[in-house]
Amino acid sequence: xxxKADLVESVLGGKRLALARLLTLxxxxxxxxxxxxxxxxxxxxxxxLIGVTGSPGSGKSSLVNQLALALRNxxxxxxxxxxxxxxxxxxSPFTGGAVLGDRVRMRDLSGDPGIFIRSMASRGALGxxxxxxxxxxxxxxxxxxxIVLVETVGAGQSEVDIARLAHTTLVIExxxxxxxxxAIKAGILEIADILVINKADHPGVDSTVRALRAMLELGHxxxxxxxxxxxxxxxxxxxxxxxxxxxxxxxxxxxxxAHARHLRxxxxxxxxxxxxxxxxxxxxxxxxxxxxxREALPPEALAxxxxxxxxxxxxxYQAAKHLVSLQPEAPIH
Amino acid sequence: xxxKADLVESVLGGKRLALARLLTLxxxxxxxxxxxxxxxxxxxxxxxLIGVTGSPGSGKSSLVNQLALALRNxxxxxxxxxxxxxxxxxxSPFTGGAVLGDRVRMRDLSGDPGIFIRSMASRGALGxxxxxxxxxxxxxxxxxxxIVLVETVGAGQSEVDIARLAHTTLVIExxxxxxxxxAIKAGILEIADILVINKADHPGVDSTVRALRAMLELGHxxxxxxxxxxxxxxxxxxxxxxxxxxxxxxxxxxxxxAHARHLRxxxxxxxxxxxxxxxxxxxxxxxxxxxxxREALPPEALAxxxxxxxxxxxxxYQAAKHLVSLQPEAPIH
Numbered sequence: 001x002x003x004k005a006d007l008v009e010s011v012l013g014g015k016r017l018a019l020a021r022l023l024t025l026x027x028x029x030x031x032x033x034x035x036x037x038x039x040x041x042x043x044x045x046x047x048x049l050i051g052v053t054g055s056p057g058s059g060k061s062s063l064v065n066q067l068a069l070a071l072r073n074x075x076x077x078x079x080x081x082x083x084x085x086x087x088x089x090x091x092s093p094f095t096g097g098a099v100l101g102d103r104v105r106m107r108d109l110s111g112d113p114g115i116f117i118r119s120m121a122s123r124g125a126l127g128x129x130x131x132x133x134x135x136x137x138x139x140x141x142x143x144x145x146x147i148v149l150v151e152t153v154g155a156g157q158s159e160v161d162i163a164r165l166a167h168t169t170l171v172i173e174x175x176x177x178x179x180x181x182x183a184i185k186a187g188i189l190e191i192a193d194i195l196v197i198n199k200a201d202h203p204g205v206d207s208t209v210r211a212l213r214a215m216l217e218l219g220h221x222x223x224x225x226x227x228x229x230x231x232x233x234x235x236x237x238x239x240x241x242x243x244x245x246x247x248x249x250x251x252x253x254x255x256x257x258a259h260a261r262h263l264r265x266x267x268x269x270x271x272x273x274x275x276x277x278x279x280x281x282x283x284x285x286x287x288x289x290x291x292x293x294r295e296a297l298p299p300e301a302l303a304x305x306x307x308x309x310x311x312x313x314x315x316x317y318q319a320a321k322h323l324v325s326l327q328p329e330a331p332i333h
Numbered sequence: 334x335x336x337k338a339d340l341v342e343s344v345l346g347g348k349r350l351a352l353a354r355l356l357t358l359x360x361x362x363x364x365x366x367x368x369x370x371x372x373x374x375x376x377x378x379x380x381x382l383i384g385v386t387g388s389p390g391s392g393k394s395s396l397v398n399q400l401a402l403a404l405r406n407x408x409x410x411x412x413x414x415x416x417x418x419x420x421x422x423x424x425s426p427f428t429g430g431a432v433l434g435d436r437v438r439m440r441d442l443s444g445d446p447g448i449f450i451r452s453m454a455s456r457g458a459l460g461x462x463x464x465x466x467x468x469x470x471x472x473x474x475x476x477x478x479x480i481v482l483v484e485t486v487g488a489g490q491s492e493v494d495i496a497r498l499a500h501t502t503l504v505i506e507x508x509x510x511x512x513x514x515x516a517i518k519a520g521i522l523e524i525a526d527i528l529v530i531n532k533a534d535h536p537g538v539d540s541t542v543r544a545l546r547a548m549l550e551l552g553h554x555x556x557x558x559x560x561x562x563x564x565x566x567x568x569x570x571x572x573x574x575x576x577x578x579x580x581x582x583x584x585x586x587x588x589x590x591a592h593a594r595h596l597r598x599x600x601x602x603x604x605x606x607x608x609x610x611x612x613x614x615x616x617x618x619x620x621x622x623x624x625x626x627r628e629a630l631p632p633e634a635l636a637x638x639x640x641x642x643x644x645x646x647x648x649x650y651q652a653a654k655h656l657v658s659l660q661p662e663a664p665i666h
Contacts, residue, residue, distance in 0.1 A: 034650050041648035057388065134649070277642045277649065281635075284653035289622040292657065302614075309610045315374035316467070316610065317367050320617035324625065 007032075008039045011143050016116065019143050023118055026135040037135055040142035045273070047084075047141040048260050049165065052151045053191075054172030059198040061087070062243035063172055063252075064151050070249045071147055072114055081146035082114040088133055088152045116145065131287050134165055134280045164279040167272050168259045170194045170252070173212065175204040192216075192236050194255045200240035200248065212238055234262050293324065301326055340365075341372045344476050349449065352476050356451055359468040370468055373475035378606070380417075380474040381593050382498065385484045386524075387505030392531040394420070395576035396505055396585075397484050403582045404480055405447055414479035415447040421466055421485045449478065464620050467498055467613045497612040500605050501592045503527045503585070506545065508537040525549075525569050527588045533573035533581065545571055567595050626657065634659055 010018030025033025054060045068083045118140075120132060133150065140148045150166060171192035195216070197208055216236060237255050241248035263269035305319040314322070343351030358366025387393045401416045451473075453465060466483065473481045483499060504525035528549070530541055549569060570588050574581035596602035638652040647655070 038648040038651055042645045045645060055388065055390065057390065138649075274639060274643060278639060280649045281638065281642065281652055281656070284649055285626065285656055286619060286623050288653050288657045289626055290619050293618065293622055305614065306607060306611060309614065310607060312375045312378060315371040316471075316613045316617055318371055319614055320621050323614070323618055324621045 008036050011036070011040060011139065012043060014144060016113070019116065019139065020118075022139050023136050026139060027120060027132050029132070033135070037138055040139060043142040044138050045141065047137075047145055047148045048256070049137060049141070049167045049276075050147060050149050050256060051166030051169040051191075052149055052172065053169065054196075054198075055174070058172045058174040059243050060151060060172045063196065063198050063241060063249075064149055066241075066243045066246050066249045067149065067252060067256075068115055069246075070253050072112060075250070080114060082116075082144065084116040084140040084143075084145040084148045085118070086133065086136055086140070086148065086150045087117070087119040088129065088150060116140065116143075130165070130283045134283060137165060165276055167263060167269065167276070168193045168256055170196055170256075172196045172198050173208060174199040175202045175208045193234065193259050194252065195236055195238045196252060197238065197240045198243050201242050201245075205240065209238055209240070234259065234268075297323065297326060341369050344369070344373060344472065345376060347477060349446070352449065352472065353451075355472050356469050359472060360453060360465050362465070366468070370471055374471060376475040377471050378474070380470075380478055380481045381589070382470060382474070382500045382609075383480060383482050383589060384499030384502040384524075385482055385505065386502065387529075388507070391505045391507040392576050393484060393505045396529065396531050396574060396582075397482055399574075399576045399579055399582045400482065400585060400589075401448055402579075403586050405445060408583070413447060415449075415477065417449040417473040417476075417478040417481045418451070419466065419469055419473070419481065419483045420450070420452040421462065421483060449473065449476075463498070463616045467616060470498060498609055500596060500602065500609070501526045501589055503529055503589075505529045505531050506541060507532040508535045508541045526567065526592050527585065528569055528571045529585055530571065530573045531576050534575050534578075538573065542571055542573070567592065567601075630656065630659060 007018055007022060011022055022033060022036055026037060027033075052060060052064055064085060064087075068085060071081045071083050074080055118136060120129070120136065137148055137150060169191050171194070173195070175197060195212055197205055197212070199205075216238070239248060239251050239255060241252060243249070260269075263272060301323060305314075305323055308314045309316060309319055340351055340355060344355055355366060355369055359370060360366075385393060385397055397418060397420075401418060404414045404416050407413055451469065453462070453469065470481055470483060502524050504527070506528070508530060528545055530538060530545070532538075549571070572581060572584050572588060574585060576582070593602075596605060634656060638647075638656055641647045642649060642652055
């Protein structure tokens with residue numbers, strides 16, 4: 001085992017085992033992991049952070065794999081970019097899904113030192129996943145990856161929270177899902193910078209594209225920017241891919257790069273960076289507050305409150321206020 | 334406008350407009366809503382709370398509608414039960430999806446005083462949705478509904494959080510989604526008390542049933558209870574339905590009732606109720622802590638911390654610790 005300074009040095013030096021170890025420490029919320037992240041933070045801010053979300057069944061993971069392959073093997077004389085993939089699986093508290101996912105990916109991407117893949121399962125606690133994801137993205141950024149792709153299972157609040165941690169958000173859909181009103185989510189579209197209809201060889205692709213364009217017209221906030229606004233608008237492109245045949249992937253990479261250029265040229269990169277950091281800060285503050293409260297809580301107080309609740313003598317809100325008021329003093333550091 | 338006492342009385346008296354008004358107050362986190370909930374809590378604990386989750390495209394909403402119709406129109410001489418439906422749509426911060434969903438439901442279910450439908454969009458803040466949902470379920474329970482169905486969009490951490498607020502959790506899948514490894518989620522299955530394969534007339538239903546049974550064998554914690562354990566196991570049934578043709582619905586209602594009997598006969602109802610209340614308490618404590626912190630925070634402190642973050646002089650964790658330490662004193666009530 002190496003010490004903390006060694007761990008930081010090794011991560012900065014591109015050592016994969018050290019990076020993997022750091023990510024485990026971060027995922028487990030270990031103090032050494034946090035200490036290393038504190039030191040590494042000065043080296044962050046270089047990676048393009050890309051959130052990828054969308055419905056199950058949209059072929060999201062295959063598309064992410066193909067994006068990584070395309071970024072590693074550019075055709076236009078550009079340099080290959082290093083890629084880290086974080087697959088966030090909030091529904092698998094027992095890691096089954098996450099492990100399985102890794103296995104499938106390995107076949108296509110293993111052996112390439114410019115690719116790093118990490119699967120994360122839920123940490124259970126409210127906000128725990130967003131917290132751990134933010135830390136892992138920081139570590140990968142500091143480790144020097146050009147692109148960090150954060151893939152989430154899609155459609156929940158936690159996915160929206162995780163999207164807030166990205167510079168660019170891709171939303172993946174598949175044809176036919178638009179049959180179901182629930183399938184096309186105005187809220188998910190509102191966070192989309194780039195929309196991808198994968199499985200574009202399946203029936204119904206045209207109506208899905210039309211439905212998504214219509215939803216975009218209705219829902220995307222960039223459409224509500226007043227005319228004459230100084231910042232040129234980013235109209236989210238709607239792209240079609242067939243990830244299993246590697247079709248349409250280059251266009252997605254181009255859209256990703258175009259979005260990064262757009263953000264930098266308009267100054268929006270700075271704004272995204274600020275709201276990213278603010279979102280991250282809020283997640284960490286909430287975790288800190290809860291941890292302090294839990295530490296300071298007399299052990300019998302929670303049990304007593306539960307009995308009062310079960311017998312309906314006090315309401316959950318009254319119990320919560322009471323338990324919060326028991327804190328003896330402000331946390332001091 | 335009626336006063337607070339009137340509001341509580343009207344809700345207990347089954348007045349629908351008062352109930353709708355209370356739910357809006359709760360959703361907006363208004364103090365009057367909380368005060369009414371505090372008074373109403375003594376009247377809760379009678380409803381059977383059922384969480385319904387599953388992938389977009391599984392036909393979840395149609396199935397929930399059919400369940401409500403079946404509960405309203407029993408064939409076996411049992412009394413009709415009153416049903417409240419809460420459709421939680423965490424991806425629609427701007428309510429577009431929620432409103433649309435209500436419209437579609439109205440055609441089948443409107444005009445029946447024994448049915449109450451409420452759509453909720455995300456409240457934005459971390460944990461805000463779980464908090465509001467808990468309050469709305471309490472209000473509907475106090476208002477005397479026999480069954481409260483909470484429908485979530487599925488697959489995210491927030492859905493798992495919301496499932497923790499239910500006595501019985503239904504997970505809905507559709508055939509063919511099992512082709513995609515991401516589609517069948519061990520974690521979602523672990524929360525399932527009843528599994529429903531809807532769209533059972535679509536191709537691939539047999540392989541989906543097999544895949545789900547296999548995942549259940551692997552993943553469901555009840556399978557890990559040691560032999561000779563005093564509590565008889567609940568093995569989640571895997572049922573097939575075609576919601577659009579109202580086929581298979583009675584069997585789902587029977588499974589729901591069987592699960593309630595199982596919980597009551599084994600004493601597990603009490604345990605679920607306790608963990609439900611504990612989960613609710615944790616959500617409220619976290620919200621309280623964050624609200625107090627925000628109130629006590631000097632306005633310039635957050636802006637200053639953001640500048641330090643943007644220039645990478647301190648890490649997000651260091652900034653969070655600093656901002657939490659600025660709290661002048663413990664909150665007093």
